[in-house]
Amino acid sequence: MKLKHITYVVALLNILMAGAIVFGAFLYQNRQPDIITFDLKATLKQYQGALDEKGIAQKAQIRRINHFSEAISVTTQAYSMAHNVIIVVPNAVIAGAVDRTPEIQREVIATLKTMNAASRVNPNDGVN
Numbered sequence: 748m749k750l751k752h753i754t755y756v757v758a759l760l761n762i763l764m765a766g767a768i769v770f771g772a773f774l775y776q777n778r779q780p781d782i783i784t785f786d787l788k789a790t791l792k793q794y795q796g797a798l799d800e801k802g803i804a805q806k807a808q809i810r811r812i813n814h815f816s817e818a819i820s821v822t823t824q825a826y827s828m829a830h831n832v833i834i835v836v837p838n839a840v841i842a843g844a845v846d847r848t849p850e851i852q853r854e855v856i857a858t859l860k861t862m863n864a865a866s867r868v869n870p871n872d873g874v875n
Contacts, residue, residue, distance in 0.1 A: 780832050780833050781831065781832045781845075782840070782843075783833070783834055783844055784835055784836065784837045784839075785836065785846075785847060785848050786836065786837055787819065788836070790819065790855070791812070791816070794815050798812070814862065814863075818855050818859040822851060822854045822855045825854075826851055834847075
C-alpha cells in the first residue's frame with residue numbers, strides 16, 4: 748500500500764473517531780432525566796416542629812418558614828439541574844422512583860446557612 752493510501756485511511760479513521768465522540772457527547776447531553784422524590788410536606792412539618800420546640804413567636808415562625816421555603820426552592824432547582832433529575836413529591840409516584848429526601852434536606856440546610864450568613868450583612872431584614 749502506498750503512503751498516500753495510508754494517509755487517507757488514517758484521516759478517515761480520525762474523522763470517524765471524532766464523529767463517534769461528538770455523537771456520544773450529544774447522547775450524554777440529551778439523556779432522559781431520572782425521576783426522584785422529595786418529601787416536601789414532611790420536611791416543612793419537621794422544620795415547623797423544630798421552631799415550635801424552640802418557642803419562637805408565630806410572626807417570627809412565618810418569616811423563618813418563608814425563608815426556609817425559599818431555600819428549598821433554590822436547592823431543589825440546583826439539585827435538579829446538577830443531577831439531571833425531575834423531583835416530585837412521593838404521593839405523585841406509585842412505584843419506581845428513588846427517595847432522595849435526606850440528601851436534599853442536607854443540601855437545603857447548607858443553602859439555608861449560606862442564605863442566613865448573607866442576610867446577616869443587613870441586620871434589619873428580620874431573619875436570623
